[in-house]
Amino acid sequence: MQLRLSNSRYALIGYVLSIALIYFFLTRTLLLVAAFPEADLSIIAFLKVYLLGVIYDLAFYGYALIPVTLYLLLVPERLWKTGLNRGFVRLAIFATIYGLGFILAAELLFWDEFSVRFNFISVDYLVYRREVTDNIRESYPLPLYLSAILLVTLFVYWLVVDKIKVALDVREPFRQRLTHAGGLMLLPVVSFLLVNQDLRELSNNSYQNELASNGPYQFIAAFKNNELDYYKFYQTLPDATAAALLQKEISAGEVTTSGFDIRRSIDNPGRERRLNIFLVMVESLSADYLQVFGNSERLTPNLDRLAADSMLFTNLYATGTRTTRGLEAVTLSIPPTPGRSIVKRVGHETNLWSIGNVLKSKGYDVRFIYGGRGYFENMNAFFAGNGYGIIDQSSTPDSEMGFTNAWGMADDDLYTQALKAADAAHQADQPFFFHLMTTTNHRPYTYPEGRIDMPSGSGRAGAVKYTDWAIGELLEKARNKPWFGDTLFVIVADHTSGSAGKVALPVSQYHIPMLIYSPQHIPAQRVTALASQIDVAPTLLALLNMDYESAFFGKNILTMRPADERALIGNYQKLGLYTGNRLSILSPKQRMTQQLNPTAADPLEISVTEPDTAIERDIAYYQGASYIYSQHLNAWEPPALAR
Structure with missing residues (x-):
């Protein structure tokens, strides 16, 4: 017609x-x-x-x-x-x-x-x-x-x-x-x-x-498509097969329980060290901003000096491209399930097996300390529901914030709040675990004038340099504190500053730095094992020689066997397992692809019709994460599961 x-x-x-x-x-x-x-x-x-x-x-x-x-x-x-x-x-x-x-x-x-x-x-x-x-x-x-x-x-x-x-x-x-x-x-x-x-x-x-x-x-x-049903959209294995593979992955080849229930006892050797943990998650800190990873602009002189005296992880990858993915991975030690991050799944984001809950059960003062307003991205609800006290911009008096922009207070004001909380915990004779999240390295890239030799608002380079300056100031002030000697200072990025590439999951755009500084307890060294943010929590607890019950997917990076090394990375639809020479990717509509030589500027990506060993590992992680989360098997007090 x-x-x-x-x-x-x-x-x-x-x-x-x-x-x-x-x-x-x-x-x-x-x-x-x-x-x-x-x-x-x-x-x-x-x-x-x-x-x-x-x-x-x-x-x-x-x-x-x-x-x-x-x-x-x-x-x-x-x-x-x-x-x-x-x-x-x-x-x-x-x-x-x-x-x-x-x-x-x-x-x-x-x-x-x-x-x-x-x-x-x-x-x-x-x-x-x-x-x-x-x-x-x-x-x-x-x-x-x-x-x-x-x-x-x-x-x-x-x-x-x-x-x-x-x-x-x-x-x-x-x-x-x-x-x-x-x-x-x-x-x-x-x-x-x-x-x-x-x-x-x-x-x-x-x-x-x-x-x-x-x-x-x-x-x-x-x-x-903010949330996707893994079983509906992605390639699967029989649950029994996927569960057995996952058990081997997380238990270094030793199957501990049947099915997808990955709860297990972690026995870290040595006498438990009740050290403080001061974990700073830095907004958009790509590894390639640091001189130690090849940058020649000298944007991070403090971090580069610190790297020489720290346990530096040179082969660590973010699980995603958003702050909430980094928070989720470090806090819950879970792969990035498809759709929105768990942090933002209102009604299903609390009472989970978190490093905060583990340390709180050990008597630690556990806090999430954020430079912005914690209602953003549902962060306050997530952390409060998983064992953390909250300090954010909303709870900080205006008189104690010398500079703010759209995203929150300046990094040095954030660190001032964290130092006050650390002093209070020490006076109460209580070890502390503080998870800080900065905001400065984000557009509009503004910060207090006079801190560095680049004007506020001049671009990301200035924001990176100010972020580095603030970390240097934090450590200088902390050195004078009575709790300094017994504290692990952990610096890690939430994600990189950009995730674009010729391929959907450009591996080099997920590479982030992490360093652990504690001169009295951690010798300077480089850790080259391939890992991702889901391995941060088990590694920190291992450094405390802490025995605990775990429902974490991650592993202690320091004891990983070469054959077990891998990094889990993804965006909200594509789910990847990086094993060093290839990146296996699961996509909606049961699609499977692999990148060969994934760190190259132009990696070769091929379609796969039948899962090989690497893709089966990939499926086991993500199918298992989806099942465990949906069935509440990683709940902090998990209900009995009908068999």
Whole structure:
């Protein structure tokens, strides 16, 4: 059926569609220019990107036009001609054009930060509007951007204003409107049946896949897929097989119990040392910022000096690309289950087997100390429900914060609060475990003036250097404390400063530093074993010679056999197991791939149809993590499981 919209109120949909397609085309083209060196576009790939891009653009528009189509259908003739309706329609079209301009600008800024289209990060940003709005306001000349969008919108609206008037003057009977509406409603139906996330996997080059996408469509898809059922979407093994493999993985080849219940007794040799642990998790501290890992900019002189006197872990990897993934891995010692992190799964994020609960049961003063407001990303609820007391920006008097930005207090003010809490615990004759989370190394990259030789707000390099300066100040002040000699200072990143790469899981973008400094107890050394953040908690407890009951997935890095070394890394959909010479990846729709030579600039990624030994290990970890979490087998006081 051919729809003749030129003499119909539905012509308005066609005009706005044309404008939307132009905006989406411009967005895709500008992003392509930004990503051109990495995208490796052949002529065929170029055509695929734009062809699939149009499909996604139309799919999004199809969903967006549903309420518009119904409005145009149901408004009767007598109301259509009224001034109120005319004003409403004109305002709606103007707002839509402005919104398209806003989306274009937002996509460019989002790409500049993350090198991807809208994804689950943008969903989180919608939820925590205060921090995000403040961050945008402090990072960008927002009035200038919004004014520029307004001027462009006025010009585009002027181009179509006469056509809008013609459509508003049309007399159209209900039967004709119904015919047009029925035809237009086929577009969202076809989109629902034929268009999904699979289409965008046109290449192993992640930049090509992102360019083919549509930002608003990706946003909606990310919102829907914040949690994924492992058994529904991923490759599985029989539960008995996966459980046996997992038991061997976590118990160094020795099966302790049947099924997925990994609870076991950990017997660390030696007399227990009730040392304090001062764990500083640093925002976005990539390994390659440190001179010890090859950086020549001298951004981290304090950390580089500290590395020479510490136990330095040179082959450690973050489990994910977001702060909550790092917090989850270090706290719970669990692989990154698909979808949103456990920290943000409200109602299912507490009473879990955490290092905080273990140390609290041993008499430790356990605190989570955060530079920002702990309601952000549900952090306070998560930590409070897993054995921790809370100190954050909200609980800190304004008089004790000399500088704040969108994300929270400056690092040196955060450390001042932590030192006060440590003094109080020492006076109470109580060992302490403090897990600190910094905020400074994050856009807008602002910090107190006069601390370093780079002006505040000048970029990430300055934020990294200030972060390093603050760590140096922390240790200088701590040296004068009576508890200093019996404290392990642990410095580790939550994730790296960027996760973009030609492949979906670029291993080099997960490499983070960790060092443990305690001159009276830990000799300076380098630990080269391949590991990830899930191994931090078991390693720290081993350094205390502490015996404990465990439901952790991680292992003591210091006693790992070479054959057991591995790092678990992922994003919210792809789940990887890195074993040194290859990266095995599980993806939705039961897909399995492997990267060969994964640390190379352009690793080879191949599809796999049958699991090999490495992929079976991968499945065992993630299938086991999903089962254990869903069945509450890692609950701090786990219920009896019906056998």
